[in-house]
Amino acid sequence: MSTTFLSLGLQDPINKALLDLGYEKPTVIQQKAIPQIISSTDDLKAFAQTGTGKTAAFSLPIIELADQNNSNIQAIILSPTRELAVQIGKNIEDFSKYLPQLKVVTVYGGANIEEQIKKLKRGAHIVVGTPGRTVDLIKRRVLKLQNVQWLVLDEADEMLNMGFKDELDKILVATPETKQTLLFSATFPKEVEAIAKNYMTKPIEITSGEKNTGSDNVNHEYYLVTEKTRYAALKRITDLHPNIYGIVFCRTRRETQQVANNLIKDGYNADALHGDLSQLQRDSIMEKFHEKNIQILVATDVAARGLDVTNLTHVINYKLPDQIENYTHRSGRTGRAGNKGVSIVLVSKKEQSRLNAIERIIKKKFIHQQVPSGKEICQNQLFYLIDKVKNIDVNNEEIVTFLPSIYEKLEGLSREELIQKFVSLEFNTFLSYYTNAPDLNNLSSFGNSRGTASSENMTRFFINIGRKDRLNPAKLIGLINDQNIGDKINIGSIDILDTFSFFEIDKNFEKETLAAFKANEPDFNGRSINVEITKTDRSSGGKKRKGGVNTEGFGRRKNTKTTTSSKRKSKLSEKPSRSFKDKKTGGFGRRRRAR
Structure with missing residues (x-):
């Protein structure tokens, strides 16, 4: 007999909401965590790969146990980023939609604090927040945590990486010793052990699979590049996969913006997500990405936390993260919900040795791939175009009045000539770009320049x-x-x-x-x-x-690029991205390239 959410001890209104959302049966981490939290007041450490349902694992039992007749704040859930806090808050609202008395408030920086204060004064049973804004509200004596029963630390390792240790200490002081502390994480570095030691009492530990290992649904590949060929290799890899829908990870905000600017300039449906953007810009970009109007999202590690996208085809590491444990977070963005995914790393020969340490963590081997040639790319794009034409639905009612004139204009052309002209119309730009394209795998011809x-x-x-x-x-x-x-x-x-x-x-x-x-x-x-x-x-x-x-x-060429980048940065989120489902995409899964 298969496990259901009902059998885990959740009440009917919660189960009804889960069925509405398409949740049919719990994941491994949910099967282990939900009954444990419902039946025990012990502190809990839970480790599971990104994308295995950690948010539901800690929020569902809290919703189940929360007293809707008690006006006090009963749970405080901390997350490292605005995006993740907003996502958690929205999930809890969805899970509790048939419990109308349960109130959830999400608080985070970059938004109007007065509006958040008004919501808290109207009452909240569960508060989701980022550490910085949570401390601000505690100092203002608006957020009162003396009656909290549950404290959740989600992605606690990332909160430490971002320098939130002082904020965590202040929040912990404001909560009662009797609370139940729940720590959820995808990785298990020594910093998480330090949190458990300092903030938890004899915690129970549960895992979904082995700690820090990669998902079985994700293949790991690497391409050897130089600084000169890194961006060119990125373009070729994306061109090889016309249906790509993925995230490109960069180390810094500046690099993230520059790579996104270059992709946009080269005709890709891309945009940047990093900490320098306003909340309005970030929300706009994420809405476009969810709707697939943006095909490639270029992001920093921190900004990508909390992205709830289940059907990403690729994750591309433009640069490896400074802390190799973060590779698990990155690669876990693809291969979710039973889908297959690919995690790609672009590395120089000097960086290649770092892959060995990652392989030990994820317990999988990286496969060395050759940067695709122009011929390979053109072949893939051509057959993608042909398949797209073959499978397109024809709306006879809409086009029937135009057909006689079209047939007259095309009279005298054979079937073969029509196909040749059609392919040439859509394909000539692509072919011209990759004509005589250099072999990017011959690294010696590109030297070891530091990006000149x-x-x-x-x-x-x-x-x-x-x-x-x-x-x-x-x-x-x-x-x-x-x-x-x-x-x-x-x-x-x-x-x-x-x-x-x-x-x-x-x-x-x-x-x-x-x-x-x-x-x-x-x-x-x-x-x-x-x-x-x-x-x-x-x-x-x-x-x-x-x-x-x-x-x-x-x-100077460099200054010209800087000016272009600056202009793009200010207008980036105002410029509408064209969907790769748009009829004007030139048939290649994105806008016709303006390289």
Whole structure:
């Protein structure tokens, strides 16, 4: 006989709410924790992988035991981030929707404290909060915890990592010694042991699987990169998977914003989530991500805590976390609710040794993968497009009036010609981008630069067309390829500005590039093309074109990028992201790339 929530001792109104939410049977951690909390007042340490239902494991028994006729605050639940606090509060409201007298209030920084005070004064049985805001409300004598029966420390290790030890101490002082302390975590570093020792009395310990191990539903892969190829590898990996819906983890807020800016500029449905955003911006981004209007979310570890997304296909570690235990949190974001997932790590040869320590923690091996070639990517994208066309539902009623005119326009074209033209229409931009794409697995050709913008082996060129001419990176690459400069030409970084642009070409083809553009005399949308070599004049700090023409007004490339990044940062959350289900996505699962 299978275990049900009813058999765990939960009352009918809670079970009814769970059925409405699609909860059919409890997870392992829920089966162990719920009866333990209901039947005992012992402190509890519970360890389970991310995504196994820890929130329900501690909140359901508290809802079951809470006295709705008692106006005092009976439970305080602490979480490290606003996102996680909001998610927990919402879950408790959903679980208790048939218990209308039960009141839940969520308190956190970055929101109007006066509104939160009003809610607390109207009464609360359960309070969910971040440590900082909780302490503020205690100091204001608005949040009174002397009658608390349950204290929950969710993701306690992360609260310590974020420097909340002093806040935890102050909150603990405000609670009675008779309370039951419940500690839930996905990892078990020594800091958690310290919490248990200092804040708990002879706690019972339960686990779901082995501590800190990775989910069986997640495959772990790694790609070798250099600093120069890290971002290019990220793009190729996402391009290899047209249906990707995932999180890219970065170490810092600045890196998170920069990677997101670059992805947006390159035409991906992406956005950034980090601590520098306002609560309104964060809420807007998360709403878009839940609705899949954002396909790739670039986030810091802290900002991603509390994300309740069950169908992520990939987690990509743009950089490994500083504390390797956090890898479990990251990888646990995919492979949830019985789904399969992939956790990918981009590492340099110097960083590769850190994978061994992670393997010991997750008890799984990383599989070394080759950064995909342009041919592999184009093949995947093409067949994804064909499958999408084959499976699309045709609305005959809507299009029937247009069909006679369409048939007339296409008269004379054979089936093969129609298919070829259709594929070319949707696919030419993609093919042009990856034509003669370099092998990113040949690390020796990219060196060990620490992220410098231009390679010593590249020549930087000026071209007199830009965004106002409707130029994008893909069109510029196509224009360069059309000049037939060489079979093995490598195209480096590209900067598209308003009225002019810059691009890099392998130094070995410097003369050939100038000669080809001069001989072919190409135009772009009716405008004659002028291509010249640029070089840095260190004495003046500006850019000069060969021949001495001063282009200092163009600004340094680095400063140009900084300005773009800054503008994007301020407008990032105001700009609507186009869904990858949109009919205008060019058939590749996201907007037609403007590389």
